[in-house]
Amino acid sequence: MSGNYKSVFDIIGPIMIGPSSSHTAGAVAIGRAANRIFGGIPEDITIHYYESFAQTHKGHGTDYAIISGILGFEPDDKRVPDALDIAHEQGIKIKFIEEEGDSPIGHPNTAVCELRKGNREIIVSGCSIGGGTIEIRDIKMDGFHIKPKGPLPILLVQSENGGNSENFSDKLQKINTINHHAKYDAPGKGTMYEYDLENRLKQKDLSQLASKDTKMVYL
Amino acid sequence: MYDTIQELVAASMSQNKPISEIMIEQEMAKNSATRDEVWSQMSKNLDVMAAAVKRGVEGDGVFSKTGLTGGEAVLLKKYREKGHTLSGDSMVEAVQNAIATNEVNAAMGVVCATPTAGSTGTLPGVLFVIQERLNLDRDQMIRFLFTAGAFGMVIANNASIAGATGGCQAEVGSASAMAAAAAVEVAGGNAEQSSEALAMALSNLLGLVCDPVAGLVELPCVKRNAIGAGNALIAADMALAGCTNKIPADEVVTAMDKIGRGLPRALRETGIGGLAGTPTGVKMKMTIFGQSVDVS
Numbered sequence: 001m002s003g004n005y006k007s008v009f010d011i012i013g014p015i016m017i018g019p020s021s022s023h024t025a026g027a028v029a030i031g032r033a034a035n036r037i038f039g040g041i042p043e044d045i046t047i048h049y050y051e052s053f054a055q056t057h058k059g060h061g062t063d064y065a066i067i068s069g070i071l072g073f074e075p076d077d078k079r080v081p082d083a084l085d086i087a088h089e090q091g092i093k094i095k096f097i098e099e100e101g102d103s104p105i106g107h108p109n110t111a112v113c114e115l116r117k118g119n120r121e122i123i124v125s126g127c128s129i130g131g132g133t134i135e136i137r138d139i140k141m142d143g144f145h146i147k148p149k150g151p152l153p154i155l156l157v158q159s160e161n162g163g164n165s166e167n168f169s170d171k172l173q174k175i176n177t178i179n180h181h182a183k184y185d186a187p188g189k190g191t192m193y194e195y196d197l198e199n200r201l202k203q204k205d206l207s208q209l210a211s212k213d214t215k216m217v218y219l
Numbered sequence: 220m221y222d223t224i225q226e227l228v229a230a231s232m233s234q235n236k237p238i239s240e241i242m243i244e245q246e247m248a249k250n251s252a253t254r255d256e257v258w259s260q261m262s263k264n265l266d267v268m269a270a271a272v273k274r275g276v277e278g279d280g281v282f283s284k285t286g287l288t289g290g291e292a293v294l295l296k297k298y299r300e301k302g303h304t305l306s307g308d309s310m311v312e313a314v315q316n317a318i319a320t321n322e323v324n325a326a327m328g329v330v331c332a333t334p335t336a337g338s339t340g341t342l343p344g345v346l347f348v349i350q351e352r353l354n355l356d357r358d359q360m361i362r363f364l365f366t367a368g369a370f371g372m373v374i375a376n377n378a379s380i381a382g383a384t385g386g387c388q389a390e391v392g393s394a395s396a397m398a399a400a401a402a403v404e405v406a407g408g409n410a411e412q413s414s415e416a417l418a419m420a421l422s423n424l425l426g427l428v429c430d431p432v433a434g435l436v437e438l439p440c441v442k443r444n445a446i447g448a449g450n451a452l453i454a455a456d457m458a459l460a461g462c463t464n465k466i467p468a469d470e471v472v473t474a475m476d477k478i479g480r481g482l483p484r485a486l487r488e489t490g491i492g493g494l495a496g497t498p499t500g501v502k503m504k505m506t507i508f509g510q511s512v513d514v515s
Contacts, residue, residue, distance in 0.1 A: 003220065005375040008246050008368035009260060011334045011397075015267045018324035018339075019436035021332040022381050022488075052383035055489040056434025058508055061327065081327050108383040108487060130381025130389070131334040199249055 004133060004151045006199070014132045016075040022109050023053065023060030026128025028080065031069020033136050033219045034113040034124040037156075038070075042115035045070060045087075046095045050103035050110040053128075063096055066111060075132065103127070105137040112138075136219055143186030146194050149179075153197045156217040160190035168193070168209070175205050220245065224373050224414050224468040231410035238400075238410055239362035242369035261361050267331040268320070268343040274328065275319020283325040285507050288437040292319035309348050310449060317344030317448040321441040333364075334371045334380045334393055337429075337436045341394035342367055344448025345402055345455075359405050367401035370417055377469070378476035382429030382488040385479025387440075391447040392424035392475060398451035399458070408459050416458035418468035420451050425471070426478055428486035430493025433504035439494055 005011060016025040035041070047066055049057050057063055061081065068075075068083035079086060087094060103110035107127035114123050125138035127150075135150030148154050157168060172178060177198035184192040201209075206218055221227040231238050246257045275281055275292040282289030295315040298304065304311045317340035324330045324339050333342040346363055349355065355363070371380070374393045379385035399420035400413040408416075424447070432438040464471070485492030494500050 002376050005372050006220070006249065008242050008257075008365060008372065009264075011371035011375060011380075012261065012264055012342075012364050012368040013331055013333075015264060015329065015331050016336060018327050018330055018336050021334075021336040021339075022383060024336065025332060051484070052488045055491065056431070059431065059434030059490060060436065076329060108484070109381065128381070130379055130384065131375065132332055132336075133375075199251075202251075 004129060004135070005131070010131060010133050014075050016132065017078070017080045020060040021132040022128040022130050023056060023062045024065040024080075025075040025132035026109065026130075026134050027062045027065035027111065028069040028073065028075040029132060029134045030111050030113065030124070030126035030128065030136075031066040032072065033069070033126055033134070034115055034122070035070050035072050036217050036219060037124055037139060037141055038115045038117075038122050039217075040117075041071060041090070042092065042117045044093045044116040046097065046114040048097045048099050048112040048114075050099050050101070050112075051108040053109050053111055054098040054100070057096070057098070062111075066113065067094065070113070070115065107135070143189045144184045144192045146182075146184055146192060148194055149196050151196065152219050153200050154219040155195040155197060155201070156219075157193045157195070158190060158215040159193070159213060161213060168214075171209060175208075176201065220249075220376075221369075221373060223377070224370065224417065224472070227369060227373060228410040228414045237362065237366070237404055238369050238413060239365035239404065242365040258361065261364050262357075264331045265357075265360055265364060267329060268333070269347070271320045271323040271328065271330050271339075272316045272343050272347055275322050276315065281319075281322045281326045281328065283322070283435075283437055284327070285433075285435060285437065287432065287435065287503065288325045288441045289322050291441075292322055306449075309352055310452065312351075313344045313348040313448040313452055314445040316347045317341055317444040318441055320344070321444045325435070325437045325441060333367070334375060334397070335382075335390045337382060337440050338390040338394035338444060338447060340441070340444030341391055341447030341451065342398045344444060345398040345451045348452075349402055349405065353406060355405060363401045363405050366404045366413070367397040370400045370413070371397045374472050374475075378472050379479055384487065385475065386427060386482050386487055387429045387443055388421075388424050388427040388475055389479055390429070391443045392421050392427055394444075395424055395447040395451045395454070396421040398448065399454040402451060402455035403458050406455065406459055412458045414468045415463050416454045418464035418466065418471045419457055419462070420454035421468075421471045421475060422464055422466065423450050423454065425475055428482060428493050429488040430486055430495045431488065431490050432495045432500040433507050434488075434490030434495070435507075438500070438503075
């Protein structure tokens with residue numbers, strides 16, 4: 001059993017703009033993950049599609065969906081179908097590439113998103129596993145190369161001075177179940193802790209966990 | 220969380236609670252949410268489903284940008300008004316509701332994915348017709364959705380609900396199975412009968428491929444939801460009559476997963492094989508996107 005679907009609302013829901021939960025709502029969700037990891041709106045976006053996404057992105061509205069997410073829209077936002085125009089008006093450069101090979105993360109609905117602004121670039125590889133539920137399986141950001149198992153929620157905690165991870169893990173454990181965690185180092189960037197969680201965190205949990213010397217990204 | 224349908228059914232029988240109640244309690248525990256929060260979120264989903272069913276038959280109906288689908292829920296409504304349907308008014312009304320919902324989806328309207336957008340018409344197709352047949356109140360309709368979700372979660376976690384992974388059997392097949400199981404509960408059947416309805420509904424749609432013309436969620440997706448809804452009602456009736464599937468529900472789910480993995484990529488939501496690869500399907504794709512395609 002995969003256990004990817006953790007809530008009844010993963011099955012009955014989301015409320016969304018059609019036509020496809022995997023290729024539209026799921027694409028919005030992948031875009032939103034990229035938006036959170038980037039921490040804002042980029043100047044330049046390149047999306048690489050693989051397999052079913054490469055073959056059917058035009059028919060499914062995947063292009064405007066993924067850009068909606070990168071702009072920070074929800075899947076049921078009425079602006080979703082107009083996201084490409086909205087991005088162009090903001091002067092954002094966008095490129096879509098239909099890749100011919102197999103997905104680098106082993107799923108037919110794969111999008112690899114490159115977001116750039118100035119010197120900064122992040123690369124997020126996500127897949128849409130059905131019904132709007134997604135996995136994030138590869139993240140390159142700020143010198144870190146993070147390889148989560150996939151299922152959300154994922155919490156990334158970056159600490160420039162190494163931080164006190166045991167303390168943080170204890171606090172997290174009290175309010176959630178940590179299914180898996182990993183530690184990554186990058187020269188000059190400190191340490192990145194990645195936690196795969198069982199349950200969703202609430203806003204108040206996130207404020208409780210936040211501290212001055214760490215940067216958190218919650219997916 | 221329940222790993223199998225067998226465990227879910229056993230919990231319902233031993234605790235003497237309907238599956239919907241078990242699902243509500245699990246959702247509250249998992250997200251430290253109150254009953255009101257969980258209930259009102261499902262209530263919102265129901266409103267979206269009702270709105271799509273209604274919107275699909277207003278005026279001349281709803282049409283997609285491409286013109287490949289639309290307006291047929293209205294045709295069904297007018298046909299029903301004449302009173303000479305072959306399969307009975309309830310069945311054709313279920314078909315009308317299912318098609319209305321998927322026409323709204325294809326036209327980029329707002330829907331509630333149940334479990335997916337491509338299969339979004341199947342559950343409302345069944346729900347709004349049995350609402351009339353059984354005089355369901357709003358609470359019972361919300362319970363229908365929790366029950367459907369409980370069974371859907373087991374299917375999604377053990378097999379798949381994505382056409383790109385498992386074909387249409389994973390989408391409309393799963394939706395039909397969920398609807399059949401939930402229909403049995405609101406009609407007064409027990410959890411074992413729900414499980415049998417699920418097993419029969421899914422068994423009937425095993426092997427169904429995902430072959431959308433031009434990669435659009437239109438042909439044949441809209442009408443596949445009609446068969447999803449009809450099949451669910453038939454399976455629920457069979458289970459309530461005491462018929463059984465003989466092959467247990469969990470084994471049917473595993474079979475669906477294995478069949479899905481065995482399907483060639485051309486038949487898993489690539490818009491290449493099946494109906495998408497017919498001369499007419501290919502022509503439609505060229506007209507819409509203006510490019511040649513590989514039909515091999």
